[in-house]
Amino acid sequence: MAFPIVNSIISWFLKKRVHQIGLFLKYPNDVQEELLLKLIATAKNTEFGKENGFSSIKNYKDFTLKVPIQKYESIEPLIERCRKGEQNLFWPTHIKWFAKSSGTTNAKSKFIPVSDEALEYCHMKAGKDMLCLYINNNEETQLFTGKALKLGGSSEIYKDNNSYFGDLSAIITENLPFWADYSSAPSQEVALMAEWETKMEAIINETIHEDITSLVGVPSWMLVLLNRVLERTGKDNILEVWPNLEVYFHGGVNFNPYREQYKKLIPKADFKYYETYNASEGFFAIQDRNGSKELLLMLDYGIFYEFIPMTKYAGENSKTIPLSQVKTAVDYALIITTNGGLWRYLIGDTIRFTSLDPYRIMITGRTKHYINVFGEELNIENVEDALKLACEKTKALITDYTVGPIFMKDKKSGGHEWIIEFTEAPSSLEYFTELLDNALKSINSDYEAKRYHNMTLALPKIHIARKGLFYDWLKEKGKLGGQHKIPRLSNSREFVEELLEL
Template identity: 65%
Template sequence: MPIPLFNSIASWLLKKRYHQIELFLKYPEEVQEEVLLQLLELAEDTEIGVRYDFGSISNYNTFKDRVPIVSYEDIEPLIERTRKGEQNLFWPTSVKLFAKSSGTTNAKSKFIPVSSEALEDCHYKSGKDLLCLYLNNNENSQLFTGKSLRLGGSKELYGDNGSFFGDLSAILIDNMPLWAEFSSTPCSRVSLMSEWEHKLKAIIKESVQENVTSLAGIPSWMLVLLNNVLEDTGSEHLFQVWENLEVYFHGGVSFNPYKEQYEKLLPRQHFRYYEIYNASEGFFAIQDRNDADDLLLMLDYGIFYEFIPMDTYGTKEQSAIPLWDVTIGENYAIIITTNSGLWRYKIGDTVRFTSKKPYRIKVTGRTKHHINVFGEELIIENAEEALKIVCGKAGAEIKDYTAGPVFMAGKEKGAHEWIIEFRKRPEDLDYFTEFLDNALKSLNSDYEAKRYNNTTLTMPKVHMAREHLFYDWLKANDKLGGQHKIPRLSNKRDYIEELLRMNN
C-alpha cells in the first residue's frame, strides 16, 4: 500500500474513536458509574468479590462504605498468591503479567497486576486515543508516513511460577499489536535490550536510518538519547536528522525543566508537544488540545476514580469522594479501582482539577514526594514552576535536581537543601538561590509563612552537582533508562546524603 494512502486510512480509522470520546465528555458521571458497576459484576465471584459481597452492591455509596481503601502492602499477599499460580483472587480472568515497579521512595519491588483486559481496554486503547486526539487537532498531520521513535524500559521480562514480570513498557512492547510494531522504531529486540548504554547506541544506529515523524518517551531519558543522536550525526538540530518530525509524546516526569532544552533541539515554531499521564497501574489522562498544559481524564478505560483531598490525606478525617464531587483548584490524592483487580487502591499520585466540563487535570506530584517537615507543604508542582521562573531570570538550564530538609538542631532552624545539576550554570549561585527562595514564596503561602523573618526556615542551601552526578547515582542503583526517575522531593535526607557523598 502506498505510504500516503496508508497515512490517510490510519488517520480516518483513529478519528472514528472521537465519537466515543464525546460520549464520556457529555455524560462523565454516568460513564464512571457504569464502569464501577461493570467491574463489580465481573469480579463478584472472586475472593475479594465474595469477601465484600460485590453482588449486592448497586451504587457508589455502598461500594465506598463496604470496600476499604488500600495500599500495596495491604494487597501484597493476594498478589504473591497470584504470582505463584492461584487465580480468581481479585480479578476473574487469568492474570499472568506483572509490572515491576520499585518506585523512588521504597527499595522493595512492587508487582502490579496487568490483566488482558487492562492491556486491551486501557493501555493499548489509550495509545490509539492519543493518536486520535492529536490527529483530530492537526488535520494535516503526516504522522503515518513515517515511524515513532519509542524509548521504553531497559529490562526484559522474567518468568516466575508461570507468571512474567518486568517494566510496564517492556510488557507493552512484548505484547504490542502488529500495527503498533509496524509503525515504531527501534525493533522490539533493541527496545527490550537490558543494558542501557549498549541499547542507546543500538537505538541510534537503527533509528537514524528511518523517517521518524514522532518521539515517545520520558523527557529526561529522551533528552539523553537525542543529544547523543546530534553528537553521532554531527547535526545542529534534529530536523537535520528527521526532517518530517512533527510531535513529541511525553510523560512520566514534569516537562517544565526540560522544555527550553527541547526547543533548542527542535527549533520549529509549529512542532507539537503532547503530554500523557500513565503508570504501571493504568493509563489515566491525555492532552487533548494543542499547546494545552492540562490533560483530559479518560473515563472509559475500565478505571473508576476517587479522590482524597490532600489537606486530610493520611489523617483520621480522610475521606474519598467520587469524580462528580471534586473542586477545581484543590490538590487530591488519586484512588483507583481497575480492570486489573485493584480495588480502591492508593496509587500515590496527586492531581489538581483545572476544569469539570470536561474533567481536566494537572499532575502535581506524589503523596510521598513533597517536603512538609515544617508545615510548608512544598509539592513538586511548586518546585518545577519555581525552577522554571528562576532559570528564565538567571539564564540557567537545569538537567536534574533533588531537594530535602535540613532538620532543626538545637537553636539551629530548619531549611531546604537542593542539589542541582545544570546544563547551563548560573553566573552567580547566590543570586540563583535568592530568586529560587522568592519564587517559592510567591507560589506557596505555607512556605512563605515559614520563611517570614526566618521564623522556621532559613534561606535554602543550593549545591551545584558535578557533571553526570545523577546519571552515576542511577547507574550505581541499577536504575539506568526506562521508567526510572530522579526522586525530586523527600521528607528524608537519604537521597541528599548519598548524592552529596558522590558529589564530593
C-alpha cells in the same frame, strides 16, 4: 516508510474513536457509575469480592462502606500469591503479567498486576487515543508517512513461576501486534534489549536513517538519546537528522525543566508537545488540545476514580468523593479501582481539576515528599533510610538537610544537590557521598536505573552547611517554631538556591 494514502487511512481509522470519547464527555458521571457496577459484577466471585461483599453492593455509597482504601502493603500478600500461580484472587481472568516499579513502600519494588483487560482496554486503547486526539487537532498531519521513535524503560522481561514481570513499557512491547514494528522504531528486537548502553547504540544505528515523525518517551531519557544522536551525526539540531519530526508525546516527569532544552534541540516554531499521564497501575489522562498544559481525564478505560481533598487527607482512613463532587483549584489525592484488580487503590499522586466540563486535570505532586525530576521517584523514606546507613558507617550525625535537582544542561547529566548540616561531620565527604549513593541505589530501583553509567543522574553533589544555616533560613522567613519544617525533597531549585545564597 508509509505512503500518503496509508497516512490518510490510519488517520481516518483512529479518528473514529472521537465519537466514543464524545460519549463520556457528554455523560461523564453516568459512564463512571456504570463502570463501577460493571467492575464489581465482574469480580464478585473472586476471593476479594467475596470477602468484601461485592454481591450486595448496589451503588457508590455501598462500595465505600464495604471496601476499604488500599495501599500496596495491604494487597501485597494477594499479589504475591497471584505471582506464584493462584488465580481468581482479586480479578477473575488469568493474570500472568506484573509491572515492576518502585513505590513509596519499604520494598525496593512493587509488582502491579496487569490483566489482559487492562492491557487491551486501558494501556493499548490509550496509545491509540493519544494519536486520535493529536490527529483530531492537526488535520494536516503526516505522522504516518514516517515512524515513531519510542524509548521505553528497562525492557527485560523476567519469568517467575508461571508469571512474568518487568517494566510496563516492556510488557506493552511484548504484547504489541506484529504490524506495530512497521510504524515504530526501534524494532521490537532492539526495544527488548536488556543492556542499556548496547540498546542505546542499537537504537541510534536503526533510526538515524529512518524518517522519524514523532518521539515517545520520558523527557530525561529522551534528552540523553537525542544528544547522542547529534554526537553521532555531527548535526547542530535534531531537525537536520529528522526533518519531518512534528510531535513529541511525553510523560512520567514534569516537563517544564526540560522545555527550553528541547526548543534548542528541535528549533521548529510549530513543533507540538503532547503530555500523557500514565503509570504501571493504569493510563489516566491525555492532553487533548494543542499547546495546552491541561490533560483530559479518560473515563472509559476500565478505571473508576475517587478523590480525597488534600486538606482532609488521612491515608487509608480518608473520606473520598466521586467525580461528580470534585471542584476546580483543589488538590486531590487520587484513588483508583481498575480492570486489573486494584480496588480503591491509593496511587500516591495528587491532581487538580482545571475544568469540570469536560474534566481536565493537572498533576500537582505526590501525597508524600518526593523528588521525581528524572523519573527516579525518590521519596522521603528512601532518603531517610539511605542517610541512616551512610551515617552509621561514617559515625556522622545530621542536624538538617534538603535536596533539590541539578537540571540537565547541554550534554551534561542531571543530578541531586544536597545541603546537609552535620552535628558530627564525616571525616571523608567523598566516602559519605559514595555510601549514600549506593544506599539509594539498593533501596530504589528507579534511582538505580537513572544512575546507570551517569547517563541521566550523576553522583550526588553534597554541600556541608555551616552551623545554624537552616535555623537562620527559617528565621529569615519568619517561620521559626515547631509547626514549620525544613522541606526535605523538592522538584525545584528554589530552596537549594536560597540556602546556598544564605
